[in-house]
Amino acid sequence: MTIECKEISKNYGNTKALNKVSITFEDRKIYGLLGRNGAGKTTLLKIISGMIPQYKGKVVFNSLELVRGAMPGDVFFVEDKIRHFNKPASELFEIAERFYPEWDCEFTETAIKAFDLDVTRPVRKLSLGMKTMISTIIALSCGSDAIIFDEPVLTYDPLVRERFYELLLYAYDKKPRTIIISTHLVDEVSKLCERIVILEKGRIRMDLSLEEINTKAYTMLGPAGDIEEAITGLNVINSEVHGNYKLATIFDKKQKDISPNISVEQISLQKLFIHLVGADKHE
Amino acid sequence: MNKSLTMAKTNFKLAKTPLVLTLLFVGANLINQIIMLNIDGVDSGMVSTGNIFILYAILIALFIPLSYFRRLISLGIKKKIFFRGTTLTYIITAVILAIINIIIYYIETAIVGDRPFLYMNILNVFNWFQHGVIGCFLYQFTFYILLMNFINLLAISNDGLGGWIISAVAVTIISVSTPIKPLRNAFAAFLQALLFNPNLFLQILYTIILTTIMAYATRYFIRRKSL
Numbered sequence: 001m002t003i004e005c006k007e008i009s010k011n012y013g014n015t016k017a018l019n020k021v022s023i024t025f026e027d028r029k030i031y032g033l034l035g036r037n038g039a040g041k042t043t044l045l046k047i048i049s050g051m052i053p054q055y056k057g058k059v060v061f062n063s064l065e066l067v068r069g070a071m072p073g074d075v076f077f078v079e080d081k082i083r084h085f086n087k088p089a090s091e092l093f094e095i096a097e098r099f100y101p102e103w104d105c106e107f108t109e110t111a112i113k114a115f116d117l118d119v120t121r122p123v124r125k126l127s128l129g130m131k132t133m134i135s136t137i138i139a140l141s142c143g144s145d146a147i148i149f150d151e152p153v154l155t156y157d158p159l160v161r162e163r164f165y166e167l168l169l170y171a172y173d174k175k176p177r178t179i180i181i182s183t184h185l186v187d188e189v190s191k192l193c194e195r196i197v198i199l200e201k202g203r204i205r206m207d208l209s210l211e212e213i214n215t216k217a218y219t220m221l222g223p224a225g226d227i228e229e230a231i232t233g234l235n236v237i238n239s240e241v242h243g244n245y246k247l248a249t250i251f252d253k254k255q256k257d258i259s260p261n262i263s264v265e266q267i268s269l270q271k272l273f274i275h276l277v278g279a280d281k282h283e
Numbered sequence: 284m285n286k287s288l289t290m291a292k293t294n295f296k297l298a299k300t301p302l303v304l305t306l307l308f309v310g311a312n313l314i315n316q317i318i319m320l321n322i323d324g325v326d327s328g329m330v331s332t333g334n335i336f337i338l339y340a341i342l343i344a345l346f347i348p349l350s351y352f353r354r355l356i357s358l359g360i361k362k363k364i365f366f367r368g369t370t371l372t373y374i375i376t377a378v379i380l381a382i383i384n385i386i387i388y389y390i391e392t393a394i395v396g397d398r399p400f401l402y403m404n405i406l407n408v409f410n411w412f413q414h415g416v417i418g419c420f421l422y423q424f425t426f427y428i429l430l431m432n433f434i435n436l437l438a439i440s441n442d443g444l445g446g447w448i449i450s451a452v453a454v455t456i457i458s459v460s461t462p463i464k465p466l467r468n469a470f471a472a473f474l475q476a477l478l479f480n481p482n483l484f485l486q487i488l489y490t491i492i493l494t495t496i497m498a499y500a501t502r503y504f505i506r507r508k509s510l
Binding site: 046050051052053054068069070071073076082083084085092095096098099100135138139142144 | 286289290292293296297351353354357358359360361362363364505506507508509510
């Protein structure tokens, strides 16, 4: 499912949560949506899911515009603040299953085992992480063409997070679909996502494939003079001086003829994210 | 339609608390009736057990929008399915309640016979048997649908300005029209048209119009609801 957001704006009082955001989430791709707290990630995801009906702009699913206030049929939204019925998880799965003809029972069983989820205990007796597991299992089992996760791993321990990532990829292999994951665990999602979108203060700061990021984001370390010369005309997102040496973080095309005194290294997605959205701190 | 029916079935399965509460009141009323039948109290009254079942209609119209709506959305159910399924839930409930009330009316009137105490049943109060059993069913059905939709509308809209305005208007109409005679008469005429209308067709027509307006308003509020 292709999801197009056209000029989406949303205000909360005088605060602009989203400011003319235009972005296309292509069919059958996994997206990582990154941004600082208050960047507008949840608002954007909730607008796409039909959870927030008051906004400006358009959301289009496979060329069909989302009717204001309606919820798109093939989009499943998972958030960390979930309210479930106080029933055992098995009953909740049964209820959800009735509404989804493409429900994958085999996947549900696999996921229950992988998460080691006790499906007989009522929700009230489950931890927050386990409650999120229930929603995650429903989302991945229901056969929706698009799944949106808003901070899905916030309540998980590292082991469960790994299992979640494995399950996500397993579900994607079984049925490729559009998946958007909003998270603060930047480097963890970089293993899953094909494209990374960074939101900053309600605007799209970056929308690139992981491949593009890997070729464009790097550091140069060397004598300050050589670095100054090498970075001329490049998009420098951070620079630090250590004695006679300078470390510059670049987000631009790679230079071919670089002085042998300069060492070039790729940077992690997390470092890139910090330098991009925290750029104003250094300027 | 399939998903709406599934939604309706789900609502009924979930609505155990309204059912248990209603059955408790029904049980208490039955005990009261047994005592009444045995003591033959001349100055006492007996409320029909069938009427107590109407409590279920009131309770599910409160529980579904206030307690189940958000939780159903968390399970991936869409607003449209919720609205359609809930409407179907109310229709089915209205049919069942109307039938229950008629059956219990016949049982109770046979048991009470010509005993001296007062037997109270809304079917008598509103004179809903004036057009026979089918008429009684239709009078009740439309009234229960209207009642559930009204409560549902107030409950679903309670978290927004529009909902508060509706509630305020409803309260104002009742409180202002009660002490002022011309308004009281107008309000009484309105209620008569909806509840005591000797013309079955007109009563059904008025109720359907009002219910449709309320259903559209409910749909509007559901659509505008931020989650």
